[in-house]
Amino acid sequence: MIQINDVITTQSLHFFDQLACLYKLDKNNSENIYIIPVIIFNNKKYSLYSKESIKKLKTNNHEVMLIKTCTSKRDIIQTFLNEKNIKNDNIYITIKCFKIFFSIINSQQDLMLLLSFFSLKNSIDQLHQLRKICKLDTPLLNYCENKKFSFKQLKQLTFIDKEIIKIYSKELYKFNFSARNFEEIINMSNDLLKRKHFSITQLIQLIKTIQSKTSHDQQMKTTQLKKSLFELSHPTLTKKNNQILSSIKELKISKKININWDKSLENKGINISMNASSIKDIQELIDNLKLNQKNLTNIINQT
Incomplete structure (x- = not known):
């Protein structure tokens, strides 16, 4: 068994492949690495620092400290999160991690235990x-991440x-x-479909x-x-709005008036x-209002 202050080479270390997302959660500066924490899984020594971080070190011989011998990938995940004291609040990093977690962990209870590391409630809902x-x-x-959609x-x-999701994704x-x-467009589309x-x-x-x-440019098409x-x-x-607009267009009124x-x-x-x-403009407004008083009253009644 590896003990504290044992020395091994870079070539002897293994790095997470399927669980590489874990390394992205670690914000520690690799320049401050003095002892590499490792776990043993399937008789292999896995570094809790990424390969990129280890490559930055000046030596190929490293002091290591055994954190735990893990028996499952769920065990690896929890050990990593605990050891690194992870508290992630970026929902998109959370999504990337849990896409993997869902594929390798069947137990809902085990998955729930991981939620707190990602600033989420520890609940089945x-x-x-x-x-x-x-x-x-x-x-x-990816689009939602770019637009900073919240959870x-x-x-x-x-x-x-x-x-509808499939259509708009394209x-x-x-x-x-x-x-x-x-949000407005996709919700209106969904509502129309639901109401048949x-x-x-x-x-x-x-x-x-x-x-x-x-x-039409993209903005005009979006508006349309x-x-x-x-x-x-x-x-x-x-x-009703079209009727009001039609009534306004029928008014004999100056183009200066909106x-x-x-x-x-x-x-x-x-x-x-x-x-x-x-003063001439003001008089023009007064004259136009008097001339169209009856029709304007009818338009007001339509609103």
Whole structure:
């Protein structure tokens, strides 16, 4: 058995392959390594420092300290996390690790014991949520990491129909999605599908139609997709807003005057504005309002 202050060569050390994700959790500076902690597994000596860290050392002969003889990969994981005093709060590193943990550890109890090292609650619900997140498509997870999606946001994605997730995973870089509008778009798509107002085939066709508009840049296509889905999700609201817009267009009013309203129709009324630079402009506004008083009243009643 290896004892403290035994000396072995670099060539005698083994390094985790399948569990290489563990090394990424270790934030210790390899320049401060004096004694290498090792574990024995299947009669091989495994370093708790990565191969890259060991390569930085100036000597090939190293003092080592035996931490434990492990009997399983679960034992290796727990020993490493305890020895290195790991406290990881990066959900994406957690996902990468647990994708591997789920594949090699069958016991839910054992998996739950690992959650606390990753700033997660030691509960069966938390474990189930994490398992679902780990099953999300890799391109989608990479995108979410780039957009800094939180654990809560990732959890919400697991409630989305798998076909919709699959569709949007292929479209991520064809649109200019922000984290917020991606959530809105994917939730509207899912809601339409659940309410049977829309089919997967129709969604694919809508995306293809918008993508085919070569004169539009990515931002314009994203805006169009969101607008189209919103209109499909809120047909009554869309119809009323279109009626109001049509009524405004029929007004005999100066182009200098802008009329807006709350598109959610939660707040009654209209907002009339004009950039006036003279008394003449103000008089023009007054005359226009008097001329269109009846029609403006009708528009207000529509809101």
